[in-house]
Amino acid sequence: xxxxxxxxxxxxxxxxxxxxxxxxxxxxxxxxxxxxxxxxxxxxxxxxxxxxxxxxxxxxxxxxxxxxxxxxxxxxxxxxxxxxxxxxxxxxxxxxxxxxxxxxxxxxxxxxxxxxxxxxxxxxxxxxxxxxxxxxxxxxxxxxxxxxxxxxxxxxxxxxxxxxxxxxxxxxxxxxxxxxxxxxxxxxxxxxxxxxxxxxxxxxxxxxxxxxxxxxxxxxxxxxxxxxxxxxxxxxxxxxxxxxxxxxxxxxxxxxxxxxxxxxxxxxxxxxxxxxxxxxxxxxxxxxxxxxxxxxxxxxxxxxxxxxxxxxxxxxx
Ligand SMILES: [Mn+2]
Numbered sequence: 001x002x003x004x005x006x007x008x009x010x011x012x013x014x015x016x017x018x019x020x021x022x023x024x025x026x027x028x029x030x031x032x033x034x035x036x037x038x039x040x041x042x043x044x045x046x047x048x049x050x051x052x053x054x055x056x057x058x059x060x061x062x063x064x065x066x067x068x069x070x071x072x073x074x075x076x077x078x079x080x081x082x083x084x085x086x087x088x089x090x091x092x093x094x095x096x097x098x099x100x101x102x103x104x105x106x107x108x109x110x111x112x113x114x115x116x117x118x119x120x121x122x123x124x125x126x127x128x129x130x131x132x133x134x135x136x137x138x139x140x141x142x143x144x145x146x147x148x149x150x151x152x153x154x155x156x157x158x159x160x161x162x163x164x165x166x167x168x169x170x171x172x173x174x175x176x177x178x179x180x181x182x183x184x185x186x187x188x189x190x191x192x193x194x195x196x197x198x199x200x201x202x203x204x205x206x207x208x209x210x211x212x213x214x215x216x217x218x219x220x221x222x223x224x225x226x227x228x229x230x231x232x233x234x235x236x237x238x239x240x241x242x243x244x245x246x247x248x249x250x251x252x253x254x255x256x257x258x259x260x261x262x263x264x265x266x267x268x269x270x271x272x273x274x275x276x277x278x279x280x281x282x283x284x285x286x287x288x289x290x291x292x293x294x295x296x297x298x299x300x301x302x303x304x305x306x307x308x309x310x311x312x313x314x315x316x317x
Pocket of ligand 1: 012
């Protein structure tokens with residue numbers, strides 16, 4: 001069997017799309033909401049299986065990876081999240097780079113020698129790597145309007161992946177992948193696909209609501225905002241955080257959502273001008289993890305919010 005395991009955000013989608021434009025096959029698709037990163041364990045690998053894994057932390061999938069390799073599967077892995085120790089195995093090929101200005105789709109773009117660069121640029125915008133996206137786009141000689149369209153597309157594909165459950169999303173990431181699959185050129189997708197229009201309208205409406213959220217702490221160096229636990233906020237909080245990070249590049253941001261169980265879900269963006277520490281900060285709390293520039297805590301105990309805010313302030317003061 002062939003399995004394509006990919007994160008359900010812009011980067012995961014565009015990484016898979018590039019690889020499957022290059023080598024089209026029918027594979028079993030394994031994906032989920034963006035925050036669902038323990039995806040590899042859904043594959044019950046057997047000898048001879050070939051598995052591609054995209055844009056999910058090796059460290060969080062280590063047991064499933066070792067089990068798949070033990071079972072005799074071949075695994076190719078592309079990622080930019082914290083990996084920990086990278087296993088050495090004859091059937092394992094790792095393309096992992098945790099540099100804060102790299103995303104999985106840019107790694108795949110290198111691997112494919114730039115064959116589908118517009119999709120890699122789209123993904124870099126989606127991962128909020130605006131400088132890296134513009135730098136990577138140079139050989140395409142796009143004008144500002146075209147770059148703006150790829151930025152919008154990346155933002156929308158990323159936006160679709162947020163949400164806590166698949167019910168929050170406009171499209172199951174698997175369905176969104178099927179929608180982009182026929183399009184070698186992202187500009188055709190933008191012009192023709194109804195999915196683009198649906199996401200653009202939903203995004204605009206959700207962003208309007210997000211702009212009314214109240215702050216927990218607010219300073220030049222850091223801002224933490226409280227968001228309600230509703231489908232629109234679960235969808236938009238990640239991209240709203242990215243937008244704030246771009247508007248206030250020297251400020252760190254934390255979006256805090258109070259959940260039904262009384263605990264909090266937290267999403268942290270390091271300042272764009274100093275993309276460090278978000279992963280370290282979040283990893284000091286249970287169920288926390290991510291990258292240097294963007295990280296989160298899935299379930300912060302209700303009595304640890306003050307601790308988190310104190311640690312957040314200390315980290316970025
Ligand atoms: Mn990514």
